[in-house]
Amino acid sequence: MARKLLADTxxxxxxxxxxxALSYGFSFALSxxxxxxxYGQIGTLLALFLIASIPATALQAVTARRIATxxxxxxxxxxxxxHAIAGPLLRRSVIVGAAESLLFLLLSPVISAALPAVSTAxxxxxxxxxLPFSVISGYFGLSQGASRFRDFALLFIAVYGVKLGAGLVxxxxxxxxxxxxxxxxxxxxxxxxxxxxxxxDMVTVRTLIRGEGYLLELRRASWGMGVALLLSxxxxxxxxxxxxxxxxxxYQAGALFTRAGYFGxxxxxxxxxxxxxxxxxxxxxxxxGVAASVAIGAxxxxxxxxxxxxxxxxxxxxNYTVGASxxxxxxxxxxxxxxxxxxxxxxxxxxxxxxGSAAVGWLVLCGTxxxxxxxxxxxxxxxxxxxxxxxxxATVTAVGGLAMAAxxxxxxxxxxxxxxxxxxx
Numbered sequence: 001m002a003r004k005l006l007a008d009t010x011x012x013x014x015x016x017x018x019x020x021a022l023s024y025g026f027s028f029a030l031s032x033x034x035x036x037x038x039y040g041q042i043g044t045l046l047a048l049f050l051i052a053s054i055p056a057t058a059l060q061a062v063t064a065r066r067i068a069t070x071x072x073x074x075x076x077x078x079x080x081x082x083h084a085i086a087g088p089l090l091r092r093s094v095i096v097g098a099a100e101s102l103l104f105l106l107l108s109p110v111i112s113a114a115l116p117a118v119s120t121a122x123x124x125x126x127x128x129x130x131l132p133f134s135v136i137s138g139y140f141g142l143s144q145g146a147s148r149f150r151d152f153a154l155l156f157i158a159v160y161g162v163k164l165g166a167g168l169v170x171x172x173x174x175x176x177x178x179x180x181x182x183x184x185x186x187x188x189x190x191x192x193x194x195x196x197x198x199x200x201d202m203v204t205v206r207t208l209i210r211g212e213g214y215l216l217e218l219r220r221a222s223w224g225m226g227v228a229l230l231l232s233x234x235x236x237x238x239x240x241x242x243x244x245x246x247x248x249x250x251y252q253a254g255a256l257f258t259r260a261g262y263f264g265x266x267x268x269x270x271x272x273x274x275x276x277x278x279x280x281x282x283x284x285x286x287x288x289g290v291a292a293s294v295a296i297g298a299x300x301x302x303x304x305x306x307x308x309x310x311x312x313x314x315x316x317x318x319n320y321t322v323g324a325s326x327x328x329x330x331x332x333x334x335x336x337x338x339x340x341x342x343x344x345x346x347x348x349x350x351x352x353x354x355x356g357s358a359a360v361g362w363l364v365l366c367g368t369x370x371x372x373x374x375x376x377x378x379x380x381x382x383x384x385x386x387x388x389x390x391x392x393x394a395t396v397t398a399v400g401g402l403a404m405a406a407x408x409x410x411x412x413x414x415x416x417x418x419x420x421x422x423x424x425x
Contacts, residue, residue, distance in 0.1 A: 008149045012267040015153020020263055022160040026167050030180065033171040041118050041177040045126050048111070048118075052104060052130055054229060056137040058221035059096055061273070061353045062214070063089045063141025068274035071146050078146050083204045090138045090203060092214060097134025101127050118177075125181040132188035139195035142202055147274050151198050158194055162187045221353045224361035228349045231368045231397065232262060232342045235375070235390035242380045246323035251383050253312065254328050254335040258387075261300045261339025262346075265293040269343075269350050276354035286405060289347055297340025301333050308332035326383045334387050341394035348401030355408060360401045367397035 030042055066089060070081035104127030112120040136159055143152040166187035170180045196203070239251040268289050275285035308329045345364060352360035371393040379385040
């Protein structure tokens with residue numbers, strides 16, 4: 001068991017590191033090929049996609065929870081219970097993705113009018129990409145819930161590798177942000193076929209008869225994951241309101257240290273989530289997840305404190321932060337600490353989703369409100385004040401969320417009733 005856990009940890013860590021590198025490579029490559037003006041449109045569209053994909057992220061968590069519960073009912077290996085729900089769960093991902101994509105397509109003229117930097121066509125292609133991404137998220141949930149982490153890592157790399165390849169091909173030949181977003185959206189449709197091929201043994205042909213609380217569970221998960229994402233993005237959004245020029249550039253450069261602290265422990269949540277969904281293994285999984293996340297966050301913060309100067313010079317060059325009203329090198333560790341604490345908030349929220357609870361989401365929403373009021377009221381004159389408030393609020397929210405998780409009891413597990421699913425005719 002210990003050897004398998006170590007193997008799963010190594011596979012997930014390497015796979016998600018590679019996938020995230022490909023994702024960042026997409027932004028880095030396009031920023032060089034398209035130039036500041038066109039890449040500004042891509043950056044806006046990516047932020048829009050991140051917000052719009054919250055239901056897909058919640059869908060992955062709900063799918064993983066139900067598959068993990070069914071796997072436990074099958075004795076630890078995918079069997080009758082898993083096969084009964086895998087197909088219906090995937091069909092729900094198609095329905096959710098199609099509904100969300102259609103909604104954003106209809107709203108694309110309104111969104112474009114509110115964000116004049118992007119066109120209606122660019123927003124429309126971003127909307128189209130939500131359909132395949134929701135389906136892909138469903139397959140992510142299948143592999144995560146069944147603890148098939150090798151398949152999860154493979155698909156994670158493939159999804160972001162295809163995204164990078166499509167973006168590079170189009171941007172190097174046509175250099176049009178609209179066509180880049182269209183290429184990404186279309187490239188993810190065959191990626192869905194790859195996901196199905198890898199996990200085809202889990203999916204049987206069944207017809208769903210009854211929902212069994214799926215929409216309620218998805219709504220709770222979307223709510224919780226959404227407020228956690230908002231907490232992680234709030235300081236960056238407010239910095240764009242209060243700062244300009246080199247100061248804003250330095251703050252956004254610091255945000256990369258925040259992302260390092262946030263995404264560094266990301267694989268830990270993926271690894272422990274299936275065990276969080278099972279009452280018998282939840283407590284131990286939570287302790288392991290917290291310990292691993294704290295260790296990784298402490299390491300990233302320490303590296304940021306000791307080696308910020310060389311890292312900034314390597315990534316941005318000497319001229320990038322010249323003229324800023326604060327010294328990023330001295331405060332990079334605060335950015336990293338904020339990200340590390342936000343990752344613990346995310347872990348507490350994942351545990352709440354696994355338990356079927358919305359309580360942590362309310363705590364995170366309160367933390368978000370406190371951060372917003374504090375920054376708007378008194379802590380926006382100095383960028384170091386702003387990021388310090390973000391780090392303190394994230395720390396308090398993480399401690400509170402994890403304390404709630406430690407005392408909480410697991411909600412009634414999702415039951416899988418074979419009579420609710422019939423073979424398709």
